[in-house]
Amino acid sequence: TSVGDSREMGAIREVFGEKMPFITSTKSLTGHSLGAAGVQESIYSILMMQGGFIGESAHIEQLDPEFEGMPIVRERIDDARIDTVLSNSFGFGGTNATLIFQRYSA
Secondary structure, eight states: OHHHHHHHHHHHHHHHTTSOOOBOOSHHHHOOOGGGHHHHHHHHHHHHHHHTOBOOOOOOSSOOGGGTTSOBOOSOBOSOOOOEEEEEEEOGGGOEEEEEEEOOOO
16 A cells, blocks of 8 residues: 555665665565565565566556656566565554565575
8 A cells, every 4th residue: 555655665765875776566466465575575576686686566557656666676687696675564554574685695
């Protein structure tokens, strides 16, 4: 929802400040699977890290003025070196989870 989006983006802005990472949404490509949404997001995040790409946030016709200047990915980015992925899952009623995946290096 727009209220949820605003709060989520506000939290991202508060945590990262000027060093904001790329922001993308897999749900815009896959739909909402309710209970499995977090698991799907995790899988897609790891696939992007392994495959070296960042999937786009689909179906954004007009960006909310509140989000201007934020690095929201609207077209796929290839040849991306991704070492760490943060996956946020925010659900109705305050069911929230954040997972961080990092590339293993020996």
